[in-house]
Amino acid sequence: MLNACVSNDSTASSCTNDSDETNLLNDSYKSKSSSQNYNRNYKNMTRERRIEANARERTRVHTISAAFETLRKTVPAYSTNQKLSKLSVLRIACSYIMTLSRIAGHDYSRDQSEPSIESCVEDVTKTIQLEGKVKKKSKEDDDD
Known part of the structure; x- marks a missing residue:
């Protein structure tokens, strides 16, 4: 092994050998390697968590x-x-629920106005017509 001595002034000198420098380099490499392993493990862990979360979201949808x-x-x-x-x-x-509730004798209207069954039936009919037309209209627009 090589010994290297460095003298800063006449009173102090510092001696190191090659094995000390090699150990320092190895420690530095190990530190980087362990942080890289941690980052890889963290990335794998977050990737697995994302995959699990995506699967839960697909199931929910x-x-x-x-x-x-x-x-x-x-x-x-x-x-x-x-x-x-x-x-x-x-x-x-x-x-439809509002109409069925009025038929059953309940009033779930917002203002508790007890609308007639006929007006509820008219309302659900208008809603069905309107929603059907909206769908047809947007489909016709897509065809143009």
Whole structure:
């Protein structure tokens, strides 16, 4: 092994050998290597968490879509072939529920005005017509 002595002034001198310098370099490399391993593990961990979160989100979206499809089949519409938007389904469902509740003798109107069954039926009919037309109109616009 080589010994290197460095003298800064006449009273102090510093001696090191090659093995000390090699150890310092190895320690520096180990430190970088361990931080790189940590970063890789962290990246893999976050990637796995993202994959799991994406899978949960896909399941949630499929569940909601299936529920909307069930609701879409339940609410009245002019055509069973017409696929209404989610917003249209909700609007029709609200009107339909209001009509059914009035038939059952309940009043769930916002202002507690106890609308007649006839007016509720008219309202749900108008809603179905409007939502059907909105869908048809946007489809015609797409064809142009």
